[in-house]
Amino acid sequence: MTILFEPHRQWSAHLASQLGTGVLTTSRIEDVERLLADQHPEPLVLFGPTTDPGLALDFASRQRLARPALGVLLLRERLDVETMGQALRAGVRDVVDARDIPAVQAACARSLEVSRHLLGAGTPVQAAAEARVVTVFSAKGGCGKSTLATNLAVALAEGGRRRVCLVDLDLAFGDVGIMLQLVPERSIADAANARDRVDPTLVRALLTSYAPGVDVLLAPVGPTDAERIGRDLVARILAAVRTLADYVVVDTPPAFTEAVLAALDVSDVQVLLATPDVPALKNLRVAMDMLDLLELPTQTRLVVLNRSDARVGLTGADVERVLQTPIAVHVPSSRDVPASINRGVPIVVEKPGHPVSRAVRELALERIADDPPARSGRGLRERIGRAGSR
Ligand SMILES: Nc1ncnc2c1ncn2[C@@H]1O[C@H](COP(=O)(O)OP(=O)(O)OP(=O)(O)O)[C@@H](O)[C@H]1O
Numbered sequence: 001m002t003i004l005f006e007p008h009r010q011w012s013a014h015l016a017s018q019l020g021t022g023v024l025t026t027s028r029i030e031d032v033e034r035l036l037a038d039q040h041p042e043p044l045v046l047f048g049p050t051t052d053p054g055l056a057l058d059f060a061s062r063q064r065l066a067r068p069a070l071g072v073l074l075l076r077e078r079l080d081v082e083t084m085g086q087a088l089r090a091g092v093r094d095v096v097d098a099r100d101i102p103a104v105q106a107a108c109a110r111s112l113e114v115s116r117h118l119l120g121a122g123t124p125v126q127a128a129a130e131a132r133v134v135t136v137f138s139a140k141g142g143c144g145k146s147t148l149a150t151n152l153a154v155a156l157a158e159g160g161r162r163r164v165c166l167v168d169l170d171l172a173f174g175d176v177g178i179m180l181q182l183v184p185e186r187s188i189a190d191a192a193n194a195r196d197r198v199d200p201t202l203v204r205a206l207l208t209s210y211a212p213g214v215d216v217l218l219a220p221v222g223p224t225d226a227e228r229i230g231r232d233l234v235a236r237i238l239a240a241v242r243t244l245a246d247y248v249v250v251d252t253p254p255a256f257t258e259a260v261l262a263a264l265d266v267s268d269v270q271v272l273l274a275t276p277d278v279p280a281l282k283n284l285r286v287a288m289d290m291l292d293l294l295e296l297p298t299q300t301r302l303v304v305l306n307r308s309d310a311r312v313g314l315t316g317a318d319v320e321r322v323l324q325t326p327i328a329v330h331v332p333s334s335r336d337v338p339a340s341i342n343r344g345v346p347i348v349v350e351k352p353g354h355p356v357s358r359a360v361r362e363l364a365l366e367r368i369a370d371d372p373p374a375r376s377g378r379g380l381r382e383r384i385g386r387a388g389s390r
């Protein structure tokens with residue numbers, strides 16, 4: 001069942017005729033609630049282009065907990081990055097150009113597929129009960145860990161197809177919240193107060209939703225809270241988070257802190273980030289030696305070269321020689337990266353066709369995800385990207 005909410009009669013008739021049978025149209029939000037109460041399977045609500053976005057976003061954020069399988073799509077006459085960012089954060093699965101009917105149809109199909117997965121009718125994305133933990137690390141600051149971790153989490157989630165929890169373990173200076181424009185109402189520091197009661201229920205309450213499939217455990221706001229969060233507590237928090245998601249992506253500070261050691265202990269994949277400059281490489285070599293000392297397996301390490309085309313005299317081959325490890329993925333350097341951070345929208349969302357986004361998706365879907373990519377996994381990002389680059 002698809003419900004189309006559209007106040008404007010002509011738009012409503014046009015969209016209903018294009019979307020085929022099985023579309024119920026209404027211009028009253030109470031009708032939407034009433035139709036949903038009938039609990040039809042695979043529900044989908046489309047908000048037409050003349051809907052007040054505030055109403056659609058408010059509806060989506062209420063439904064994401066009440067009816068997690070419900071897909072909410074927002075159609076617009078003009079796509080702008082700000083509305084898209086807000087819509088994603090509210091839990092809207094897709095924002096689509098209302099005049100692009102094939103895109104609207106594809107978005108509906110994709111959303112129904114996600115709903116089927118969530119309702120358990122499709123093949124489960126991952127049979128494992130526990131999430132795979134992916135820790136993004138580099139021993140030198142400013143290499144792009146937080147940038148990569150945030151984009152990686154969104155890329156892995158593929159618009160809600162996988163559940164991803166992003167954990168900011170840069171306890172003193174974490175900036176994942178700022179990068180995603182999240183209000184830090186709850187953070188990992190709240191777990192320090194609970195100590196012995198850290199379990200999945202408590203940790204779930206500390207998560208902040210970012211986009212469909214992406215929840216974030218934010219770093220404390222005050223730098224002094226870090227002292228109260230030791231290795232044991234982080235281990236317990238991660239054990240709880242693992243039961244809530246398919247993938248846990250951990251962002252780290254540039255040092256082997258207690259929290260980092262706890263994360264490395266349980267990591268299934270260690271993404272080791274370097275930039276093509278001598279200090280970064282030296283530090284990464286030292287970090288790899290440290291991982292050897294900790295007896296962490298070498299085959300689960302993925303070396304990512306960020307800003308790999310930055311003209312600083314070191315080539316990918318130089319880097320591989322120094323590290324004695326192949327580079328798994330090259331992420332190019334681009335001014336669009338800091339620009340997207342300043343706007344608070346990850347580049348994989350804002351510009352999905354961008355070389356940086358493609359590199360992050362390659363890392364996420366070809367090197368980390370252990371299930372096949374979605375049939376049309378580029379939907380949401382593809383169109384948001386087109387809109388963002390208009
Ligand atoms: N591929 C890239 N191209 C251009 N700029 C980049 C790229 N990756 C990261 N940056 C920029 O580098 C800066 C540092 O990135 P980021 O904060 O992600 O690094 P970090 O490793 O998390 O730093 P810290 O160690 O301080 O936590 C940011 O301004 C970011 O925009």
Ligand SMILES: [Mg+2]
Pocket residue numbers: 145146147170175252
């Ligand atoms: Mg960082």
